[in-house]
Amino acid sequence: MNRIMTQSLDSFQLPLNGVRLIEASAGTGKTHNIVTLVLRFILEKNLSIGQILVVTYTNAATEELRDRIRQRLHEAWRQMSTGQFNDPELAAFCKTLDSSQRANFLRLLRKAVCRMDEAAVFTIHGFCQRVLQEFALECGLAFHWDVLPDDAALYREAAADFWRHLMKKAHPMEVLWLLENWKGPDGLLQHLAPLKSPVPPKILPEPSATHGPNFSQADALFQVIRTMWLEHQKDIEDTLRNHKGLDRRTYNNKAVDDLLETVKALCASNTPPPTLPPSFEKLTASMLARKTKPGENPPAHPFFELCERFWQFMPKLLEGHRIELLKSAEAFVRQAVWRRKEAERVLAFDDLLVRLEQALSSDPWGRVLSERIRQKYPVALIDEFQDTDPLQYAIFQKIYATPNGSAPLCLIGDPKQAIYSFRGADIFSYVRAKRDAGPKNTYTMDTNWRSSSGLVTAVNHLFSRHPYPFVFHQDIPFQAVxxxxxxxxxxxxxxxxxxxxxxxxxxxxxxxxxxxxxxxxxxxxxxxxxxxxxxxxxxxxxxxxxxxxxxxxxxxxxxxxxxxxxxxxxxxxxxxxxxxxxxxxxxxxxESVFDSQEAEDLTAILGAVANPANERLLRTALATETLGWNASRIIAMERHDTLMEDVQSRFHRYRELWNRRGFLASFMALLKEENVPSHVRSLPAGERRLTNLLHLAELLHQADQTHSGVDRLLRWFKDRRRAQYAPEEEQLRLESDxxxxxxxxxxxxxxxxxxxxxxxxxxxxKPRGAQKNDPVRFHDPHNLSLRVDLGSVNIEENxxxxxxxxxxxxxxxxxxxxxxxxxxxxxxxxxxxxxxxxxxxxxxxxxxxxxxxxxxxxxxxxxxxxxxxxxxxxxxxxxxxxxxxxxxxADVHGRARRHPSSEKTPEFRARKFHRDLGVPWRVTSYTHLALGAEPYTPDDDAVAEEEPERGAHDQEIEPVFLFPRGPRAGQCLHEIFEKVHFSMASAQDLQANVAAALARHGLEPHWQEPVLSMVENVLETSLHHDHGSLTLKDLEAGDAFPEWEFHFTLGPLDPLRLYNALKDTALYERSVNGLQFEMLQGLVRGFIDLVFRRHGRYFIADYKSNHLGNRVEDYARSRLESAMHEHRYPLQMLLYTVALHRYLSVRLPDYDYDTHFGGVFYLFLRGMRRDNQGSTGVFYHRPERGVVDRLEDLFRRNGLEDHTHGERIGGVGPTGDSALH
The missing domain is CATH 3.40.50.300 (P-loop containing nucleotide triphosphate hydrolases)
Incomplete structure (x- = not known):
């Protein structure tokens, strides 16, 4: 086996000029050698720390490099100043220095350490951004532009535009093919992904000079087949069933029946399917000939010849169409995105490299720009160079390519660790750089400072056994360390x-x-x-x-x-x-946190916060693992209107909080009130889940600064969940230290x-391998350029x-x-x-x-x-x-278990706890106090004891009694009255208000007349109180305060104390008897439907949509009293009274309860009639001063300063405004 001879790196002897390619191996101290070169450039070339460009891969790596450079420079200064060296290389380097050189080096080191904040350590994108901003004129850029972290949304919009244009002019058969194969714009983008690259790859096959088959030709051929089938169906069918020469193993009775059904289905449509069923081949002349017994003549009919042509024609059509469509879609989308970025003056991360490379390639400004960058950064050290790409290499090659080749450019990396091709890294760019540098300028780091000798030997042994362990041996060899x-x-x-x-x-x-x-x-x-x-x-x-x-x-x-x-x-x-x-x-x-289950849960939860009236969205949110409601709890909520109204009210508050104070305030309130942290921690991997939730909240809070508003932020959130790129700040965080x-x-x-x-x-x-019809990405073996083969004749080789x-x-x-x-x-x-x-x-x-x-x-x-x-x-x-x-x-059953330490440990005994922990502090409400009671009858639309049968009597029932019941209808009615302007309400305003509310809550338009009549009755019904009467329609704008929010402090309270305070009054005794909430203290929070002022007195009104029967008489005082007791409304009334009483006592000069508090109206909307003087549908009560005082005393028993907050009532208090207090 031939070994490639290389030269070992000595970082203190490396020539500091020209291009030097340094090949590392795992654990060989790459970072140490980089900081050593920085040290040498400062000392030997008299460069400042800000003149040495160091480029690495990630933001985290830049911080590590900065820290390592700072430590090395400081340590070198310390050792040189004391003469005590623990770095042998540095000691050898300093041995030849005289005193003046040493003093000069100490000065340079001290200066560098003091100016470390000027260190030019960047990611490749950070470097390009810095250059484009500093040299905007030379780069041909505007002076003001923004970086777009993710341009996926622009690509989706461009793909959607292409899809719309395509579908508008597409042939019906093409439409079917597009929907079958790509489904929509997102599917198109997935097929375009292999073609997406900062440097557009060469796409194969080359454009054809002749036009291939088209859908019109296919349609014409199909119509001929269809016509022939309709005219010769009996002959064709007879041939297939009775021809003696056919192989009946293939053309048996069932197969022929199925085949004929397939043909009938195809010919029943005017447009053929773009992908023919496999069985269609049995109709082709060639297959019929193959399946004919030897010595027999195959079936003969023009129909089979036409099917043969169609069977051969369609694959060619679809393959050619797919290729051309991908090419045109890629060009359209790329150009559309580029035009959009130009118009909006934004650049994505990859665009930073593209624009800088284009500027460096232009004449004559490219040479000027290169020189200016080189003047600013005379030296460049490129870390992790194995993860480069053609653009990055071209940028540094053009900046540091001087006529004499002396500009220092050090390229450091380990090609054996190039594993990020899915991010655009291109090992063949490294190979090209290595060939350009040549063996004389290539150095290797051959000492492993990480691993034990045994592990180094093991790795050497495994990889040295193979002649070509990294496949491309000549360019990426394995060298034992x-x-x-x-x-x-x-x-x-x-x-x-x-x-x-x-x-x-x-x-x-x-x-x-x-x-x-x-x-x-x-x-x-x-x-x-x-x-x-x-x-x-x-x-x-x-x-x-x-x-x-x-x-x-x-x-x-x-x-x-x-x-x-x-x-x-x-x-x-x-x-x-x-x-x-x-x-x-x-x-x-x-992994991106946006891909987590918590992101999916949060999508549902925020959707419900955005639309609290939508019960479907609300149920979906509650059923998420994050909120953790089970089916029985959700069913109970749907059956009990008070439960549903309470949940909807909470989610409505979250939305209002979002609108007023931003996303984070809303989210933190939701976490607290829905008890999310403790619930999530109880789940498997609970710490991981909670970390993800808080991480998502942080990202949403940051995005809220630029995408303010509920709908805009939700759109941003959904876009980020679809995005393919996940920057470092979106990657999952460590859930535990x-x-x-x-x-x-x-x-x-x-x-x-x-x-x-x-x-x-x-x-x-192992390789995944490309699927059939997937674009094939590969590199040309000669010039190493990227190519994408969509279906050339050489696709199998590629x-x-x-x-x-x-x-x-x-x-x-x-x-x-x-x-x-x-x-x-x-x-x-x-x-x-x-x-x-x-x-x-x-x-x-x-x-x-x-x-x-x-x-x-x-x-x-x-x-x-x-x-x-x-x-x-x-x-x-x-x-x-x-x-x-x-x-x-291996023990594939894994029998061993982790057990506690067997060391003898001292016996621990729990200390006895004697101190009173006190009562937990929390925010509570009327609903929480009332819902703990047993037995409990929910505040839903109660029915009459003897409700009339439907049918013949329906015409006698007023429509208002047939209006839907339940929380959705109740929310709708509350919303209508919240927006009524009372004395200023015109008939047109009321009609528009009612119509809009019905539409928002998904209620049929035919309810508009009954609801409008109900609203008019409520506004014009006389409301009698202890000092006279009034109607809501008489209220001026400044005297009505709808949805009045309040908080007041509550001392330690349990059901028994509350019962003892109210048991002497029959109206209240029934409302507090049987309450079962736990001891609590903190804040009571609530919303009063309406606080209004009339002749110097303050009143409370609460709207009730309860259904008590189908007759006006069912809403008389006696029936209302039963409903009040049934739903514990007197308790609610007292809480509301205490809240307003406390507020007025601190805001209204000379306030006196008997003088200024007018009482409470419970308005049962279905039963109110303007013509009966308030005898139905109206329950009025004014709690006695003594009862209110007893409650005040009970609620204040915590020794804390009283705090009562409410929305400021106009004219009350020194400022007289209506801002939130």
């Missing part, structure tokens, strides 16, 4: 013995479900591997408790262990296996390290190229997984269905050439048919590894 001198200073020891570097846990097919061929089924293998790894982790932690599993001088801890998985689904499998064995774990994911086992995706683990790593499912690291590229990336992903550990890497393997196509199989069983599509050699295939042979081959690998690799049998 050596372990650092300090590699084994902190070994992992089990029972005092150092562990091997790599352990293979063998899954036996004897203990797991298998296929007919004897392979372990993939699901069974995952279950067995998860059980084994979880049990092994439990065993390690148990040993650590006994000081038998140690790292260096300390014990192994749970957070020293990581489990690496390919997908979030695999992560959930592992977490469940760990949980079953008593091992706590935490998941580190790059505890020392737990880490479950991490392999992609997320890149750049991280753990003492012990488990890779339970390595056989799932599909194989794409598969090779995908296998190469999976090999790199496997390399990342196997190199995260410091001391021990554990993986599972066995005769698993589909495992032979995995990267691990490719590594274990070297192929004969570079083509991963080639079948495994027979000797390797034999190893997949017997457990013994496969295990022996693994043991052969282990034996040749000098003890670095071991093979052990």
């Amino acid at each position: 050596r372990s650092a001198p300090t590699a084994d200073t902190r070994p992992l020891c089990l029972d005092g013995k150092p562990s091997a570097g790599l352990m293979v846990r063998f899954l036996s097919s004897r203990h797991l479900d298998t296929s007919k061929e004897g392979f372990i089924l993939s699901e069974a293998a995952q279950k067995g591997a998860a059980a084994d790894c979880a049990a092994f982790i439990a065993t390690l932690l148990n040993l650590a408790d006994q000081n038998r599993a140690t790292i260096g001088a300390g014990r192994l801890k749970a957070n020293h262990i990581a489990v690496l998985v390919r997908s979030h689904r695999e992560g959930r499998i592992m977490q469940e296996a760990l949980r079953q064995r008593g091992v706590a774990s935490v998941s580190l994911q790059r 505890e020392t737990l086992v880490q479950v991490v995706t392999i992609h997320k683990s890149k750049g991280l390290e753990y003492p012990v790593v488990f890779v339970p499912f390595p056989w799932t690291i 599909r194989r190229r794409a598969y090779r590229e995908e296998m190469a990336e999976n090999m790199r992903l496997l390399y990342v997984a196997l190199t995260r550990a410091k001391s021990l890497c554990v993986l599972c393997w066995g005769r698993i269905h589909g495992a032979s196509a995995s990267a691990m199989a490719y590594l274990l069983f070297p192929r004969l050439n570079t083509d991963p599509l080639q079948e495994l050699p027979q000797s390797a295939m034999d190893n997949f048919f017997k457990d013994e042979d496969l295990k022996n081959s693994l043991e052969d690998i282990a034996r040749s590894s000098s003890g670095a690799i071991t093979v052990e049998d």
